[in-house]
Amino acid sequence: MTFLPDDGFPLSEIPGAYATELGDTVVVRAGTETLTWTALHHGSNRLARGLLAAGTAAGDLVTLLLPNSTDLILAVFACYKAGVTPQVLSPRMTPAELDAILELGAPSVVVTEADGALGDRAGAVTVDSLGAGRSDGNLDARLAPSWKAPTSGGSTGRPKIILSGRPAVSSGFDSGMWGIEPGEQALITAPLHHNAPFVTALSAIFLGGSVTLLTRFDAERTLSAIDEYDVSWVYLVPTMMRRIMALPDEVRRQYSLATLRSVWHCAEPCPVWLKRKWIEWLGAERIWELYGGTEAEAGCTLRGDEWLEHVGSVGQVTWGEMKLVDPDGAEIVQPDVSGEVHMRVTPGTDATYRYIGAEPTVRDGWSSLGDMGRFDSDGYLYLLDRRSDMITVGGVNVYPAEIEAALVEHEQVLTAVVIGLPDPDTGNRLHAIVHTPQEAGVTADGVRAFLEGRLSPHKQPKSIELVHDSLRDAAGKVRRSELRARRMAAPTR
Known part of the structure; x- marks a missing residue:
C-alpha cells in the first residue's frame, strides 16, 4: 500500500484513491456481507447522485437510520461525496425521540431500512432506492463543513447535536488518539451511532484498513472474529469485557488472539478487578483506555502497564488541556484534591465542535462535561462521581x-x-x-x-x-x- 492521505485530503476522495491500489480488498464486513474498495467507490458514487437528486445542498445534514452494515459505510461516503454531513442515528429510536432530533438538525434526507420500524416515515428513502439507476462515475469534488454529527440525549432531557469542528478532510488526530495504524485490521463491537465506534471505524478506513462490524455483540463471536480476520485492533466497553471474561476458561482458550495488538476501552468506568483480569489474560501492553468527551477538546489515554503503576487512573492528558476547579471557580493545583474537570483545546487550535440545541458550560474559555476527578502527583487523572446526573x-x-x-x-x-x-x-x-x-x-x-x-x-x-x-x-x-x-x-x- 503506497497511498496514505495527507492531513487535509478530502474524505470524498478516499474510496477512489484506495480502489486504484486495493480494489478487490475487503474494506468492510458486517455479518455475511462484505464490501471491497472498488464496490465502496462505485456504490457511494451512485448513492451520492441520489442524495443530490433528492435536493441535498452543501452543508446539509443527512440522517442515516441504519444499523452496522456495509450499507451504512456506503451511505457515509456518499454523504462526503455529496458535500453533506452524515448523522448516524439508531434505527431503534422511538418516533418521539427521532422527531426531536430531526427537528433540531433539519436533515435534507433521511435514509432508513426498507423493513425497519421507521421505514414508512414520510420522506424517508432507502439505500437501494437512492442508488437505483444512477451512474457510478466520479463526481465533482465537494466538501462538507463537518465530517460527523453525533447526538446526545443532553443533560436537560432534550437532545443535542455535536457537530465536529473539522470539515470532511483527513487528519491524523483521531487515528493518533486511538493508536490506529495504516492498514489496521479493526473489529468494532458497538453500533456506529455512538461516537467512539464511528470515529474508530472510519479512522481505520481512512488509513486503508479493513473493518469488521459486529451486527450485534456476542462475547464468543468477538474472539472468533479476531482469529478469523487476523484482527489487530479492537474497540470494547467494560460491559462487553465483563461478558467476555464470563466465558468459561476453556472457551476463551480456544482462540489464540495472536494478531491482536491492542484492545481499547472507554465510555464507562472499568472496575479494577476486571481490568486486572484482562491484563493478566492478554498482557498489559495490549490493554488501552481512553477518556474524553465527544467534543474532543482534551482527553487522556493510558496503557495497561501505566495503569498498574496508577491503579484506577484514566491516564495523563495526551491532547488539549485539563484543569480542576473548586466550587468557587478557583483552579486546584495540589495533587489528590478533587474538583470539577474542565477542558479546552490547546491555545491557537481551532474549535473542535459546535452544538445544535444546547450551549456548552464554559468558564473563561474552559468547558466542563460535569465530571469530577483528581490528579495525582504524577499528573494522572482519577475520575470520581459525575457532577451531572448522567x-x-x-x-x-x-x-x-x-x-x-x-x-x-x-x-x-x-x-x-x-x-x-x-x-x-x-x-x-x-x-x-x-x-x-x-x-x-x-x-x-x-x-x-x-x-x-x-x-x-x-x-x-x-x-x-x-x-x-x-x-x-x-x-x-x-x-x-x-x-x-x-x-x-x-x-x-
Missing part, C-alpha cells in the same frame, strides 16, 4: 432528565427521579422512583406500559419503585444523591 449503562450515556420527562407525562405521576444502581453486567441499572397519589392505584407494570413507545429500550428503567410521599425536601429540591444513598444502603431491590 448514568452510564453498558457503555451508553443515559440522561435521567429525559426519562423523568417521559414519566411525568403520565397524568398520575407527580414527580419522578431516575438514579443508577450497581449492576454486575452493565455497571449500572436504571431505577425509577415514582411519586404518585396512593388513591390513584398506579402500578409498576402500568408505568412500564406507559413508557413503551416513548423511550428506547436502553432508556427503560429496569426497576420501578412507587412512593406516595414527596421526593422533594423542605426547600423544594430533589436530593438525588441522598435518594441513591438510601437505596444503596437498603436491601437489594
